[in-house]
Amino acid sequence: MSRGRMMIVLVLMLMAAISPVRGGAFDGDFEKGNTFYSTGDYANAITAYQGILNAGYHSSELYYNLGDACFRTGQLGRAILYYTRAKQLDPRDEDIQANLAFARRFAIDKIEITEETILLEYVNRFFDTFSLNEITWMAALLYLLTAAAILAHYIYRWFYLPKPVIVLLVSLFVLTAVFAGVKLDRDVLTRSGVVLDQQTEVKNGPGDDFTNQFTAHAGLMFTIEREESGYYLVDFENRLKGWIVKSAVAEI
Amino acid sequence: MSIGRIYSALVIAALLATILPAAPAVAQTDVSIRMALDRSRIGSNETAVLTVAISAAGQKQLPEPKLPPLPQFDIMTAGSSTNLQIINGQVSYSQNYTYILTPKQVGTFPIYAASAVVNGTRYESNTLSLEVVKGSAGSQTIPGGAAESGVSSKDLFLRAEVDKRNPYVDEQVTLSVKFFRAIKLLSNPDYVPPQTPGFWTSDIPPQKQYYQTIDGRDYFVVEVRTALFPTAPGKLTIGEARVTAAVPDRSRRRNRDAFGLFDDMFQQGTNVEVTSSPVTVDVRPLPAEGKPAEFSGGVGDYKISAAIDKNDVEVNEAVNLSVKVTGQGNIKSIPEPTLPVLDGFRVEKGASDFKISNLDNQMGGVKSFEYVLIPRQSGRQTIGPITLNYFDPSKRAYQSLNTAPMTLSVRQGELTTGAEIPYNPVSGQTLDLKATDIRFIKTGGTHLYRKGRVLLTSPLFITFLTLPLLAIAGGMIDVRRRRRLSEDVGYARLRRANAVAKKRLKKAAELLAGNDDAAFYAEISGMVLQYIADKFNQSAQGLTTDRVDELLKEASAPDSLREDTLNVVRLADFGRFAGGAGAEVTKEMLFEKVRNVIIGLEETL
Numbered sequence: 001m002s003r004g005r006m007m008i009v010l011v012l013m014l015m016a017a018i019s020p021v022r023g024g025a026f027d028g029d030f031e032k033g034n035t036f037y038s039t040g041d042y043a044n045a046i047t048a049y050q051g052i053l054n055a056g057y058h059s060s061e062l063y064y065n066l067g068d069a070c071f072r073t074g075q076l077g078r079a080i081l082y083y084t085r086a087k088q089l090d091p092r093d094e095d096i097q098a099n100l101a102f103a104r105r106f107a108i109d110k111i112e113i114t115e116e117t118i119l120l121e122y123v124n125r126f127f128d129t130f131s132l133n134e135i136t137w138m139a140a141l142l143y144l145l146t147a148a149a150i151l152a153h154y155i156y157r158w159f160y161l162p163k164p165v166i167v168l169l170v171s172l173f174v175l176t177a178v179f180a181g182v183k184l185d186r187d188v189l190t191r192s193g194v195v196l197d198q199q200t201e202v203k204n205g206p207g208d209d210f211t212n213q214f215t216a217h218a219g220l221m222f223t224i225e226r227e228e229s230g231y232y233l234v235d236f237e238n239r240l241k242g243w244i245v246k247s248a249v250a251e252i
Numbered sequence: 253m254s255i256g257r258i259y260s261a262l263v264i265a266a267l268l269a270t271i272l273p274a275a276p277a278v279a280q281t282d283v284s285i286r287m288a289l290d291r292s293r294i295g296s297n298e299t300a301v302l303t304v305a306i307s308a309a310g311q312k313q314l315p316e317p318k319l320p321p322l323p324q325f326d327i328m329t330a331g332s333s334t335n336l337q338i339i340n341g342q343v344s345y346s347q348n349y350t351y352i353l354t355p356k357q358v359g360t361f362p363i364y365a366a367s368a369v370v371n372g373t374r375y376e377s378n379t380l381s382l383e384v385v386k387g388s389a390g391s392q393t394i395p396g397g398a399a400e401s402g403v404s405s406k407d408l409f410l411r412a413e414v415d416k417r418n419p420y421v422d423e424q425v426t427l428s429v430k431f432f433r434a435i436k437l438l439s440n441p442d443y444v445p446p447q448t449p450g451f452w453t454s455d456i457p458p459q460k461q462y463y464q465t466i467d468g469r470d471y472f473v474v475e476v477r478t479a480l481f482p483t484a485p486g487k488l489t490i491g492e493a494r495v496t497a498a499v500p501d502r503s504r505r506r507n508r509d510a511f512g513l514f515d516d517m518f519q520q521g522t523n524v525e526v527t528s529s530p531v532t533v534d535v536r537p538l539p540a541e542g543k544p545a546e547f548s549g550g551v552g553d554y555k556i557s558a559a560i561d562k563n564d565v566e567v568n569e570a571v572n573l574s575v576k577v578t579g580q581g582n583i584k585s586i587p588e589p590t591l592p593v594l595d596g597f598r599v600e601k602g603a604s605d606f607k608i609s610n611l612d613n614q615m616g617g618v619k620s621f622e623y624v625l626i627p628r629q630s631g632r633q634t635i636g637p638i639t640l641n642y643f644d645p646s647k648r649a650y651q652s653l654n655t656a657p658m659t660l661s662v663r664q665g666e667l668t669t670g671a672e673i674p675y676n677p678v679s680g681q682t683l684d685l686k687a688t689d690i691r692f693i694k695t696g697g698t699h700l701y702r703k704g705r706v707l708l709t710s711p712l713f714i715t716f717l718t719l720p721l722l723a724i725a726g727g728m729i730d731v732r733r734r735r736r737l738s739e740d741v742g743y744a745r746l747r748r749a750n751a752v753a754k755k756r757l758k759k760a761a762e763l764l765a766g767n768d769d770a771a772f773y774a775e776i777s778g779m780v781l782q783y784i785a786d787k788f789n790q791s792a793q794g795l796t797t798d799r800v801d802e803l804l805k806e807a808s809a810p811d812s813l814r815e816d817t818l819n820v821v822r823l824a825d826f827g828r829f830a831g832g833a834g835a836e837v838t839k840e841m842l843f844e845k846v847r848n849v850i851i852g853l854e855e856t857l
Contacts, residue, residue, distance in 0.1 A: 026700050034695050052700060061698035068693045072659065099690045105592075106637045106657050136708045140717070147720030155727040184708050 026052045030062060037069055045069040060090035064099070071103055077196035077218035077250070079103045084194070084221070084252050088187055091131050107219030108199075132183045139180045142173035191224040193232065193249045200249070202242035206231035213242045224251065282309040282344065283370045285317050285377035287363065290492060290527045291405075293383040298529065300353045300382055301330070301492055304366050307346030311370065314347045317377065320364035324384075325353040330491070331447070352530070355384040405526075406469070407435045412446060412493050412528035414480075420536050422551035422582050423645040425480040426456070426613050429493045429528060432464070432471040438498040443476065446528070447491035451480040452582065456610050479615040481582040485537035492527040499524050538643050542650050546590050550642035552581015552616070556589060558638050558655040560625075566663045567630050572602075573623040575638055575655070580616035583608060588621055589640045596633050596662070596688050600624040630664040634689035659689075749786035753779060753850050764843055772839060773828035776846050780821055783850060787857050797821055813852045820845050 033048030049066040052058070063086035071079035083100035090096060130138075146169045153161040199217045203210040206228040222234040222244075231243045283306070290301040304317050319327070330350040360383045365376040415426045427448075431441065456477040464473050482488055499522055538551070554577050561572040577586050583606050591599065602622030609617045627633065637654035644651050707713050736743060756779035763772040778792070781800070785792035788803050797818055804814040823842055837845075 027697065030698055030700065034693060037693050038695075053703075056703050057700040058703045059698040059700045061694040061696075062700065065693040068690055071657075071690050074656070076656075095691045095694065102634075102690050106654055108654055133707045136713075140713075143717065144720055147724060151720075151724055151727050155724065155731055180708055184706070188706055188709075 026055060026057055030065075033065060033069075037065065037072075042069045042072045046073065058085075058089070060086045060093060060096065062086075063089065064093070064096050067099060067103070071099070075196070075218075076103060076106055077194055077220075080107070080219045080221070081194045081196070081250050081252055088252075089131060091129055104219060108217035109220045126179070127183055127186065130183075132180070132187050135176060135180045135183050139173065139176035142169065142176055146170055146173045191251055193222055193224055193234065193251045195220040195222075195244070195249050197248040200244060202234075202240075202244055203231070204243065206233070206243045208245075210243065213240075216244065221252075222249075283307070283311065283368075283373070283375050285366055285368055285375050287366055287377045287380055289363070289380055289382055290529070292381070293385060294355065296355055296358050296384055296386050298355075300355075301527065301530070302351045302353055302363070304349045304351070304377065305346055306349075306368055306375075307335075307344055308370060309344040311345060314345060315368050315370065316347075316349055317366040317368040319351070319366050322353065322361075322363065324356055324359070324361045326356065328352040328354070353382070355382075358384050358386050360384070408433045408497070408499065408524060408526050410493055410495055410526045410528040412490065412531050414490070414531055414533060416533070418534050418536060419482060420551060420643065420645045421483070421485050421538055422481050422549065422585060422643075424552075424581065424615055425451075425482065425533060427478045427480050427490060427531075429476045429478075431474045431476075431495050431526075432466070433497075434469050434471050435499060438500060441474075441495045441497035444494040444496075445476070445478070446493040446530070448478075448480055448488075449491075450484060450486075450488040451482055451490075452585070453481075454479045454608065454615055456613055456615070477613060479610070479613075481585070481615075482533070482535040485535045487532055487534050490531040490533070492530050494525060494527045496523055496525045498522065539648070544641045544650055544652055546639065547641045547643070547650060548587040550581070550586045550640070551645060552579055552583075552642060553644055553646065554579030554581065554586070554640060554642050554651075554653070556638065556640040556653045556655055558636065558658065560635065560658050560660060563659065564661050564663070565627060567627055569627070571625045571627070571660060573625050573635065575621045575623070576618055577620075577640060578616070578618045580611070580614045581642075582615065583617040583619050586619045586642075589638050591623070591638055592636060592688075594625065594635065594688065596627055596629045596631070598626040598628060600626070627660070627662040630662045632689055633660045633662055634658065635660060745786040745789055749783050750850075750854050752786060753783045753854075756782065757847060757850065760843060760846070764839055769839065770828055773824045773842075776842060777821055777824035777828060780817065780824070780846065780849065783853065784817075787853070807857055809853070809856050813849070813856060816845065817849050817853065820849050 029048050029052050033045045033052075036042070036045035036048060046066065046069045049062055049069065052062055053066075063082045067079045067082035067086060070076075070082060080100065080103050083096060083103060086093070086096045087100060146166075149161055149166055149169055152158045153166065195216050195218050197218060199215050201212040202214050202216050204213055220236070222236050225233040225235060225241075227233070227246065228243075230246050232246055232249065233241065234244050234249075235241055286305045286307075288303045288305070290303075294300045304319070306314050306317050308314060316332075328351065330352050332347060332349045335346045335348070360381055363380040363382060365379050367374055367376045369375075409432050411430045411432065413428050413430070415428075416423070419425045427446075429443075429446070431443070456479055460473075460475040460477075462473050462475075464471050480490070556575065556577050558573065558575045561574075562569075565571055575589055577583070577589065586606075588604065600623065602624055604619065604621045606619035607617045608615060625635070634657045636657040640653045642651055642653075643649075737747060756775060760772060760775045760779065763775055766772070781795045782792045784790070784800055784803060785795055788807075790799075790803070800821065801814065801818055804817060809817075820842070823837060823845075827839075827842070
């Protein structure tokens with residue numbers, strides 16, 4: 001049947017689209033960076049790793065190693081930036097978590113995070129455990145199963161499915177779809193950043209003439225609301241807001 | 253008993269004999285009690301300091317004088333002091349008792365004599381009077397002998413001021429004691445700083461000297477500043493400061509003639525004592541809100557830094573870690589910063605040292621803490637962060653500072669002595685080892701891929717998401733078609749006609765091989781009629797060749813096909829009824845014709 005064949009073609013095309021476009025040409029640069037790092041030449045290691053990023057390729061290992069090299073050269077803000085990026089790609093890697101936590105201990109600014117409810121904590125832990133693509137796959141799988149169940153049960157009546165099974169499938173699918181949406185919002189649509197400069201002033205407005213609210217130091221993380229004349233309007237975890245000059249920070 | 257001992261006993265006896273008769277006489281004559289007020293006029297919201305001094309030559313045990321009744325005042329005891337003086341070989345003791353009088357009402361009140369009984373004799377003091385006016389009495393007056401010397405409180409006075417009345421515990425309060433004088437002094441003034449119970453104090457040198465004009469009069473001012481750090485919350489009182497100075501005796505000079513000039517040169521003058529009012533500060537406790545768990549004191553504004561003297565050592569080679577806290581505040585009271593867990597090291601605490609400095613009247617300085625770190629394991633170690641928690645009174649908030657990380661690479665020494673006990677955590681204990689350094693890079697290769705690829709938003713993924721929807725839609729259409737087939741007979745017949753014809757054609761083929769000619773012809777005829785009946789949803793039984801001709805004409809089938817169809821039916825009928833004899837065509841030819849007709853009809857209809 002032509003419809004079945006079309007389906008196979010589509011699935012194959014999808015697999016091709018999803019399977020990462022390998023940047024095999026840069027594997028050598030990665031190894032070169034690692035060699036520099038092992039010999040203590042962190043500056044050249046950073047150059048090698050950065051070259052791969054500039055060419056438009058990335059991986060959790062690349063960000064992790066780059067974070068290590070930045071930490072060794074005292075660039076705390078950038079180290080935290082790259083560890084965070086690594087964590088987004090591979091949220092369950094212990095090394096990334098350990099080094100991110102370790103680096104954050106050196107950040108001068110400690111922001112008190114408002115107490116979270118237990119439910120919110122579990123939800124957050126769920127989000128921290130899976131990457132966006134993983135949650136997307138989960139939702140997609142549940143979507144396929146739900147569609148198959150509807151086809152088999154309601155349309156063709158090939159076999160009988162108990163109602164709770166269908167309800168469970170549908171609700172799990174809705175839940176994971178919502179999660180995927182939220183994760184997309186958090187990781188991709190919400191812009192966040194980190195302070196790179198040793199210290200920079202958080203201003204009351206987008207310009208040097210505005211008064212200083214407080215001094216932020218390297219490694220402080222925030223979310224970006226919008227930008228205006230070279231400044232970002234940023235939110236800190238304790239709901240403080242302020243304007244911070246773009247050149248002192250990097251977007252994650 | 254030796255000769256020497258007898259001799260010395262005799263000497264002592266002789267000495268006693270000469271001293272003893274004189275002693276009682278001295279004691280009986282020289283007991284004196286004097287009362288003095290720090291000023292004779294106070295405001296109703298101020299306090300006066302009453303000093304009662306009892307002194308006696310050679311009398312060590314002096315009773316506390318009994319105060320006269322003072323119903324108009326609240327009396328608070330403010331301590332006592334003992335002085336010993338030797339004048340012309342005579343030892344005299346004096347005891348000063350200080351009381352703080354708080355007025356209850358306004359008016360001029362006499363202070364009658366205080367009294368004490370010494371050796372059975374009752375002694376009485378002078379009497380005083382104290383005027384209490386509404387509100388504040390203004391600047392201090394000069395007590396005691398000042399009035400006698402003709403020096404007024406405008407000539408000479410002492411003022412004590414604090415920069416903060418409501419400091420936090422351990423926050424610096426700067427006390428300035430200013431000695432104003434508009435007259436010449438005959439001697440260097442003798443300054444007694446105020447008592448500051450409950451404060452940790454530190455002088456702020458140097459003394460400042462300057463001129464100041466008050467009410468048109470030029471004063472020479474000497475200012476002494478002291479940094480006070482309250483040690484506990486609550487109301488603390490800074491006692492009175494006191495200056496004693498010799499001033500020219502003007503009251504005597506007024507009665508003299510021109511030779512007074514010589515008096516000026518040789519006069520001894522009168523000793524005048526001026527005091528300042530006590531100052532009360534209300535010390536606030538440090539806020540509980542936001543207090544870090546590790547906070548153990550430290551108020552001010554500080555910075556912390558740390559350094560190690562080597563970056564590359566062997567196992568067991570000592571590294572000196574020095575942590576420096578600098579800033580403004582009571583640097584002496586800065587607690588030791590919290591060291592991170594240093595599992596790879598044996599940590600020996602060294603000295604702590606501080607240097608006090610002052611900048612713009614703010615006390616501060618550097619306090620350093622020394623540690624000796626002895627690495628136990630080879631490898632790269634990170635030391636830090638070292639945390640300092642302190643309270644910043646200007647920001648009214650607790651601050652937490654961390655030092656930058658320091659990296660130390662530890663080599664496995666060639667000669668590792670066996671003396672060092674290897675680091676083995678006690679078995680059975682939970683290991684809660686905190687990281688000492690970042691983990692090493694990942695060297696096992698990587699899967700690099702294009703940035704910015706998000707599955708959820710990729711167009712192909714979204715296309716893929718439509719497939720199950722299409723499948724469901726397709727399924728629904730499919731099911732609906734089947735249902736229509738089963739419900740609509742005419743549609744079903746139309747759809748089934750070809751299949752039925754094929755089935756019958758197959759049967760005919762079987763009959764062709766057999767001998768039953770009648771059955772073969774019947775099958776052929778029936779098949780064609782059935783096919784046409786199905787196609788046009790007619791009954792096969794009532795279908796005549798004329799009707800077939802009509803139907804095919806209506807369906808605008810080609811003439812040749814119509815002729816062929818009718819021809820086949822006729823031939824089959826002829827063959828059936830004639831028993832096959834005299835047939836124009838053979839069975840095989842007929843079968844072939846039927847097939848062509850069915851194919852032709854299927855294509856046309």
